[in-house]
Amino acid sequence: MRPSPFLKIKQREPSGRHQRERVSDIIATATRNRIRMGVHPKEVRNQLAGFAFGRLCLQKIITQEQYEAGCNFGRIVVTYARIMGVPSANPRSISMIMIGGIDHSEPLTDPERIAKARRSYEDMFSALNDASDGKRYLNALKECILQDQSTDIGDLRCGLNVLCHLWR
Known part of the structure; x- marks a missing residue:
């Protein structure tokens, strides 16, 4: 019987197991994927190149001030969700590491921090809702920063x- 043309023939270790991928092969694959996503070859090892919002900053589509405002947005939303007891949809994702690696397992107990986080969340969302197309802006922020998806750059x-103006 002839082997399948789709079956890759792998080298085996002395124990009989298939050889694992080498670290250099894994890095080469990740580098090719980041270049394919539009990252400059000199910046492929940068930590920001690993998620959509960071790539926008590296490509100079958004400014450093806008990037920091987006990071603050992410931190505030994740902290507020933690206060409200909402479990994280993807606690080990790169975006959560970027936002600060917040652990959702232990709730916040300090009343001062809870009040400050709620006030920040309410101020931020009222500023976004007061804008002319605030719902679209909010959806774009959630898609790009929290869900690590591409979205409308203008929104x-x-x-x-709006967030930069709020926090100046």
């Missing part, structure tokens, strides 16, 4: 500008 930048 994202407008939402980030």
